[in-house]
Amino acid sequence: MERFDALIKKDGSGRLTIVEIPFDAKAVFSKPKGTIYVSGTINGIGYRSKLLSRGGGRFVMVLDKTVQKSVGFDGQAMAAEITMSCEDMDAVREKPEKLVDIMSDMDxxxxxxxxxxxxxxxxxxxxxxxxxxxxxxxxxxxxxxxxxxxxxxxxxxxxxxxxxxxxxxxxxxxxxxxxxxxxxxxxxxxxxxxxxxxxxxxxxxxxxxxxxxxxxxxxxxxxxxxxxxxxxxxxxxxxxxxxxxxxxxxxxWSAGIKESVCRWETAKIHYEKW
CATH class of the missing domain: 3.40.109.10 (NADH Oxidase)
Incomplete structure (x- = not known):
C-alpha cells in the first residue's frame, strides 16, 4: 500500500476534481498495460476508483461528488493524506466462481x-x-x-x-x-x-x-x-x-412453520383510472 500527501483540487478545465499521483503508477503497481483500479482512504474516508493517464508516467485520480462530499471538499484546494492499493479487477473477472446448479421443487x-x-x-x-x-x-x-x-x-x-x-x-x-x-x-x-x-x-x-x-x-x-x-x-x-x-x-433454517396468508384485496385493484 502506498501512502502520500497530495492536494485535492480542480483540474485546468475546472470541471473535474482530481488528485495528482506523485509516482509512476504503472511501475509502482506493476501494471504495464490496462486500467489501474485503486482503493484506499482519503483523510481516513474509504474510496474505490481508477487512475487516468496523463502521459509520461503521470496519473490522476478523479473524485466523484460523493467522495468530495464525504471528505469535505468545497471547491478550494485541500490537503489530503492518501493511502492507495491496486485492485486486480482483471484477475477477479477472469476467475468466476463455479456455481452448483441447485434446484427447487417449488413453483x-x-x-x-x-x-x-x-x-x-x-x-x-x-x-x-x-x-x-x-x-x-x-x-x-x-x-x-x-x-x-x-x-x-x-x-x-x-x-x-x-x-x-x-x-x-x-x-x-x-x-x-x-x-x-x-x-x-x-x-x-x-x-x-x-x-x-x-x-x-x-x-x-x-x-x-x-x-x-x-x-x-x-x-x-x-x-x-x-x-x-x-x-x-x-x-x-x-x-x-x-x-x-x-x-x-x-x-x-426456520425454527417453526408460519401459515400462509391470502392478501388479496379487491379494493386495491383499479382498471384504467382510480
Missing part, C-alpha cells in the same frame, strides 16, 4: 403465495452452495437499463451478526440466523436514487423467494436513512462512500 406462484417473514431460526448451518444459489437469484432481478448497481455483502461471522442484531431491535433475529446478506446500491453506477432503491428491492425480493423455495426462512430488515443502524452498517462493513446499504436479509 414460483406457490413460493409467492406461501412465503412468510421468518424471525426464528435453528442452529443448523446453511451450505455455501445454497447461499450462492440465493445470491444468483438476486443477480437475476431486473434493473433500470441493466445497470445492475447492487453489491451483496454476506455476513457469516457470529460476532458481527451479534453486533448488528443487538443495535437494532427490529433485527434481533440476526443473532440466531445462519447469516445475513446486506444489499447495497452503488450510487456511482445508478445516480437516480429512485431507480437505485427499486433495483435493490427487486434483488432483495428475488433472494427472499429463493430462500423460501429452498426450504429456508428469511426476513427483510429495512435500513432507514440517517438511522444509527445505517451508520453502524457503514462503519462495521467499511463501506466506501459510493455504496448505500438499502436492505438486510437474515436467513437460516
Amino acid at each position: 414460483v406462484l406457490t413460493a409467492i403465495k406461501t412465503r412468510r417473514s421468518i424471525r426464528e431460526f435453528t442452529s443448523k448451518p446453511v451450505s455455501q452452495d445454497m447461499v450462492n444459489a440465493i445470491l444468483f437469484a438476486g443477480m437475476q432481478a431486473p434493473t433500470a437499463k441493466d445497470k445492475r448497481p447492487y453489491h451483496f455483502i454476506v455476513i457469516r461471522d457470529r460476532h458481527v451478526l451479534s453486533i448488528l442484531a443487538r443495535n437494532n431491535p427490529n433485527a434481533a433475529m440476526m443473532e440466531e440466523s445462519a447469516g445475513a446478506i446486506i444489499v447495497c446500491g452503488d450510487k456511482n453506477i445508478e445516480g437516480i436514487k429512485e431507480f437505485l432503491y427499486a433495483d435493490c428491492a427487486a434483488a432483495t425480493q428475488n433472494m427472499l423467494l429463493s430462500i423460501h423455495g429452498l426450504g429456508l426462512g428469511g426476513v427483510w430488515c429495512g435500513v432507514a436513512s440517517n438511522s444509527d443502524w445505517r451508520k453502524l452498517l457503514i462503519h462495521q462493513l467499511a463501506l466506501p462512500p459510493k455504496l448505500e446499504p438499502i436492505s438486510v436479509i437474515a436467513f437460516g
Whole structure:
C-alpha cells in the first residue's frame, strides 16, 4: 500500500476534481498495460476508483461528488493524506466462481403465495452452495437499463451478526440466523436514487423467494436513512462512500412453520383510472 500527501483540487478545465499521483503508477503497481483500479482512504474516508493517464508516467485520480462530499471538499484546494492499493479487477473477472446448479421443487406462484417473514431460526448451518444459489437469484432481478448497481455483502461471522442484531431491535433475529446478506446500491453506477432503491428491492425480493423455495426462512430488515443502524452498517462493513446499504436479509433454517396468508384485496385493484 502506498501512502502520500497530495492536494485535492480542480483540474485546468475546472470541471473535474482530481488528485495528482506523485509516482509512476504503472511501475509502482506493476501494471504495464490496462486500467489501474485503486482503493484506499482519503483523510481516513474509504474510496474505490481508477487512475487516468496523463502521459509520461503521470496519473490522476478523479473524485466523484460523493467522495468530495464525504471528505469535505468545497471547491478550494485541500490537503489530503492518501493511502492507495491496486485492485486486480482483471484477475477477479477472469476467475468466476463455479456455481452448483441447485434446484427447487417449488413453483414460483406457490413460493409467492406461501412465503412468510421468518424471525426464528435453528442452529443448523446453511451450505455455501445454497447461499450462492440465493445470491444468483438476486443477480437475476431486473434493473433500470441493466445497470445492475447492487453489491451483496454476506455476513457469516457470529460476532458481527451479534453486533448488528443487538443495535437494532427490529433485527434481533440476526443473532440466531445462519447469516445475513446486506444489499447495497452503488450510487456511482445508478445516480437516480429512485431507480437505485427499486433495483435493490427487486434483488432483495428475488433472494427472499429463493430462500423460501429452498426450504429456508428469511426476513427483510429495512435500513432507514440517517438511522444509527445505517451508520453502524457503514462503519462495521467499511463501506466506501459510493455504496448505500438499502436492505438486510437474515436467513437460516426456520425454527417453526408460519401459515400462509391470502392478501388479496379487491379494493386495491383499479382498471384504467382510480
